[in-house]
Amino acid sequence: MDIKTVRQSFPILDQEVNGHPLVYLDSSATSQKPASVIEKLDEYYRGYNSNVHRGVHTLGTKATDEYEGAREKVRRFINANSTQEVIFTRGTTTAINTVATSYGRAKLGEGDEIVITPMEHHSNIIPWQQVAKATGATLKYIPLQKDGTISLEDVEETVTGNTKVVAVMHVSNVLGTINPVKEIAEIAHRHEAVMLVDGAQSAPHLKVDVQDLDCDFYAFSGHKMCGPTGIGVLYGKRTLLNDMEPFEFGGEMIDFVNLYDSTWKELPWKFEGGTPIIGGAIGLGAAIDFINEIGLEEIEAHEHRLVDYAMDRMREIDGLTIYGPEERAGLVTYNLDDVHPHDVATVLDAEGIAVRAGHHCAQPLMRWLDVSATARASFYLYNTEEDIDRLVEGLQKTKEYFGDVF
């Protein structure tokens, strides 16, 4: 992949922020969008904006073809068995909440267990807390190793015959840990539990094959993988989805509506109540085309090089702590001694460098790390070694600056 061409595909990168060329290191929060995605949205809204699955007019047919075409692109992208297993949602959060409600609340009861980890994003903790409260099920945590990884022995210890759901993030948005979700799924299945994988941080960066992982549910967001906000995907095995009640009720998802009861459409539409996220799905389809053109393997290798380089360079900075394991996805979470991460992020912003500072929607993990907040630099296909050099320079300046004012 030619980095110069890649960068030219992202119009937003070509700008100055606070008098410096922008260095965008916050792709784990949301990625930037290539021109092809922006143009696809423009084409849809200018050319054939219409509601889908209804009416017989030409624009409606075109919009339906594009919307369902995007579903097929997603199916191939994650290697689902059928498009019936690909449900468009508002994002990862809605996808997980769909499973928590339509599977968790419906099927769990007292004595059942839900197993998660302390490194989960809030969106893979709170839905399960709520299921536990509503059903009387017990929420259990697989402990973390010192370096922020999960050991399979601990998974074996935690998952029991009473476990009905195991829900684990594929890649940590804070530590960068790549969790062994395939092996965890195997353990879950041995105990007849279902396995949900939060793929928000993996789908954009790693080749994901849901059949190979053999997970029962896989959730991810479009906006972290070059697509628009407001679109995400819930993959679920057809047999499970067929056996679940819809999450939202209304238009689009029905077969027959009578005065006192109704029946549902078949999969995947029974989970897509209301006018679907048509523009978002079409934009996500364009994002997948863009990623496929470059190749996820290429992207993964590029990020691997970047994160190795970043770890080496950031280790040169005295008083900088890096959190998480050595082997990691393309992000580095860190703190500078005696400087609060918000202050770090403000000084970097003055240098045109965008990083995230805060708890990263992972308060339990912050407590495990014994910090109130951290700063994070996250990389994607458009980042370069020069970006990392600028970050390191900015961090050195931050140290000098706060060294001076104290």
Next chain:
Amino acid sequence: MSFNNLDTLYRQVIMDHYKNPRNRGMIEGDDHMSIDMNNPTCGDRIQLQLQVEDGMVKDAKFDGEGCSISMSSASMMTQAVKGKRVEDALAMSKLFSDMMQGKEIDEQEFDLGDIEALQGVSKFPARIKCATLAWKAMEKGVDEQGQS
């Protein structure tokens, strides 16, 4: 933006309050109220203790965790409201809020003292919530006291 602009945010006096916070700790005894407040988007949190007697803020202390702006602002706020009448403390809070929104403020109304150093925060919209956290906690405490 250069580091000169940063100096409008990180004034010496702010750093002094951050490094050497005034009124940090706990009020002894139990004739005071305690208010917990946090900024859920970034994790800053403050525990503010207020002792109010006969409509007067007799004592104010705080504890907490956060960035230089939130902690220095808490330090300055406790300093400012101590010994003030409750209505004056609330009026100062309003003045501070206006200052953060970049509005013209009547500096004659109160002697803002060190607090004026926080004026530069208004140029950094992402950090305004850091500066107002302690003031919000004070308002909440006084409000609850009024209702009881």
